[in-house]
Amino acid sequence: MSGNWIEVCGKDEIDEEDVIRFDHGGRTFAVYRSPDDEYFATDGLCTHEHIHLADGLVMDEIIECPKHNGRFNYKTGEAKGAPVCVNLKTYPVRIEGDTVFIAV
Amino acid sequence: MAHFVILGAGECGARAAFALREKGFDGEITLVGAETLHPYERPPLSKAAAADASDPKFIAAAEKYAESGIRLMTGLEAKNFDTASRTVTLSDGTALSYDKLLLATGASARSFPGAPANSPHIRSLRTHHDAAALRDVMKPGRHIAIIGGGFIGLELAATARLHGADVIVIEGLERVLKRGVPEEIAYLLTERHRAEGVDIRCGVSIETLTEEGGKAVIKLSTGEAIAADLALVGIGARPNVDIAERAGLAIDNGIAVDSHLQTSAPDVFAAGDCCSFPLSIYGGRRVRLESWRNAQEQGTLAAANMLVLDEAVSSVPWFWSDQYDLTLQISGLAEGAVTHQRRELGAGAFILFHLDAGGRLIAASGIGPGNAVARDIRLAEMLIAAGARPDPAALAASDIKLKSLLAA
Numbered sequence: 001m002s003g004n005w006i007e008v009c010g011k012d013e014i015d016e017e018d019v020i021r022f023d024h025g026g027r028t029f030a031v032y033r034s035p036d037d038e039y040f041a042t043d044g045l046c047t048h049e050h051i052h053l054a055d056g057l058v059m060d061e062i063i064e065c066p067k068h069n070g071r072f073n074y075k076t077g078e079a080k081g082a083p084v085c086v087n088l089k090t091y092p093v094r095i096e097g098d099t100v101f102i103a104v
Numbered sequence: 105m106a107h108f109v110i111l112g113a114g115e116c117g118a119r120a121a122f123a124l125r126e127k128g129f130d131g132e133i134t135l136v137g138a139e140t141l142h143p144y145e146r147p148p149l150s151k152a153a154a155a156d157a158s159d160p161k162f163i164a165a166a167e168k169y170a171e172s173g174i175r176l177m178t179g180l181e182a183k184n185f186d187t188a189s190r191t192v193t194l195s196d197g198t199a200l201s202y203d204k205l206l207l208a209t210g211a212s213a214r215s216f217p218g219a220p221a222n223s224p225h226i227r228s229l230r231t232h233h234d235a236a237a238l239r240d241v242m243k244p245g246r247h248i249a250i251i252g253g254g255f256i257g258l259e260l261a262a263t264a265r266l267h268g269a270d271v272i273v274i275e276g277l278e279r280v281l282k283r284g285v286p287e288e289i290a291y292l293l294t295e296r297h298r299a300e301g302v303d304i305r306c307g308v309s310i311e312t313l314t315e316e317g318g319k320a321v322i323k324l325s326t327g328e329a330i331a332a333d334l335a336l337v338g339i340g341a342r343p344n345v346d347i348a349e350r351a352g353l354a355i356d357n358g359i360a361v362d363s364h365l366q367t368s369a370p371d372v373f374a375a376g377d378c379c380s381f382p383l384s385i386y387g388g389r390r391v392r393l394e395s396w397r398n399a400q401e402q403g404t405l406a407a408a409n410m411l412v413l414d415e416a417v418s419s420v421p422w423f424w425s426d427q428y429d430l431t432l433q434i435s436g437l438a439e440g441a442v443t444h445q446r447r448e449l450g451a452g453a454f455i456l457f458h459l460d461a462g463g464r465l466i467a468a469s470g471i472g473p474g475n476a477v478a479r480d481i482r483l484a485e486m487l488i489a490a491g492a493r494p495d496p497a498a499l500a501a502s503d504i505k506l507k508s509l510l511a512a
Contacts, residue, residue, distance in 0.1 A: 017507075051475065052475065055474065055475035055476075055478055055479060056475075056478065056479060056482075057478075057479045057482045057483065059507075064482065066475035066478030066479060066482070067424075067431075067475060067478065068396075068397075069397065069482075081126075082119055082122070082123075082400060082404070083145075083163075083400065085164075
């Protein structure tokens with residue numbers, strides 16, 4: 001996907017092994033920072049009941065939905081079992097200097 | 105070819121059927137449900153589904169059952185099963201032989217003693233059909249009396265107020281949510297309901313519940329009579345154990361199972377709301393849980409144990425409730441707690457961490473707008489599962505991340 005590169009935030013605005021919500025163009029994304037300082041982005045809403053994933057818990061490459069504990073691998077978007085069965089879309093992330101960009 | 109039969113096509117039964125396939129079972133699977141609908145999620149019934157005409161939220165698309173080789177038999181009740189001949193008899197006379205049987209029969213709403221059965225003005229809420237019947241009273245100018253200040257009653261009170269109906273909640277005990285919810289949280293919810301216009305009355309007993317002149321009439325012990333377009337009875341549920349009892353299975357506040365969800369009969373398992381089981385993290389105390397996540401997890405666990413007996417119940421109980429913009433989440437069982445620590449999360453959200461005499465974290469109860477408490481309740485659940493004895497001061501300190509306590 002080529003997409004448009006959109007500025008999200010500063011690198012340090014996302015804690016290690018954590019996630020933030022990013023809204024752009026009427027859409028919501030979740031942007032993650034792994035423990036080894038890599039950045040990832042997915043759709044921001046759980047595919048089960050459209051809950052904001054950024055309120056959920058990030059641990060061991062998994063984002064867990066805060067409402068019903070639907071789990072996804074945030075690097076691949078893969079749904080990891082009930083109650084979710086639809087994967088999340090993922091988006092390329094680029095770091096320029098101290099700034100995080102995603103391609104949407 | 106082996107044939108596994110699952111009785112009960114709710115959250116637990118449906119999840120078990122799919123989990124059997126996901127775990128590699130290639131024999132026959134038959135899932136029997138009393139309702140005519142495909143399996144659906146029940147949590148929305150007391151929330152949005154009670155007020156709008158949407159379809160149920162199905163657990164899986166209809167075609168998914170056939171694709172997965174699951175024979176779904178709806179609109180049929182299992183009447184009996186025989187553990188010697190390994191046969192289940194259904195309400196239409198069909199006999200199914202089984203190699204392994206899972207009872208996921210759920211629970212039924214308790215009815216009010218002496219109230220007329222089948223009155224359109226006196227109802228309970230357990231099914232999509234029940235929820236649909238509530239819709240024409242979820243309107244301005246209509247009066248709803250809710251008997252019982254538990255989760256179902258309060259969630260329905262919130263839904264009814266959001267849609268403009270007049271609501272009174274009558275609770276016999278001195279406060280709402282007496283079972284399992286701390287007083288501070290129950291108080292906050294009570295105040296919120298009152299601010300929204302719900303008339304909550306606690307410590308009031310009901311003498312009679314009758315139908316008169318197209319209304320439900322509730323006579324209180326105070327002598328007052330309340331007339332409502334609908335009386336919703338939300339006084340708890342009883343496990344559906346009749347079929348298990350007839351088959352001679354051990355019953356103990358539900359169908360008694362061991363930590364692998366095995367009943368007292370060979371190759372017969374039970375899971376979800378209908379069974380009681382020993383919970384190792386609470387010293388093997390036997391509990392029965394009526395919760396969405398428990399039904400889901402035990403369905404999956406039962407599937408594993410129907411294939412090979414090697415997975416014991418280990419999860420921490422977890423409940424949630426949505427009322428207005430507030431979400432309540434509770435992890436663990438607070439019974440046995442001697443102290444608690446309160447952590448403020450901002451915007452009125454807070455969590456109470458419940459500790460036992462040895463300083464072990466045994467439960468956490470949180471409430472706040474949206475999903476404000478979700479992440480920390482989830483972390484608390486992990487701390488509880490790990491048997492952690494966290495520093496009480498750290499639990500109360502909002503600037504210390506709970507995740508760091510998990511790593512400690």
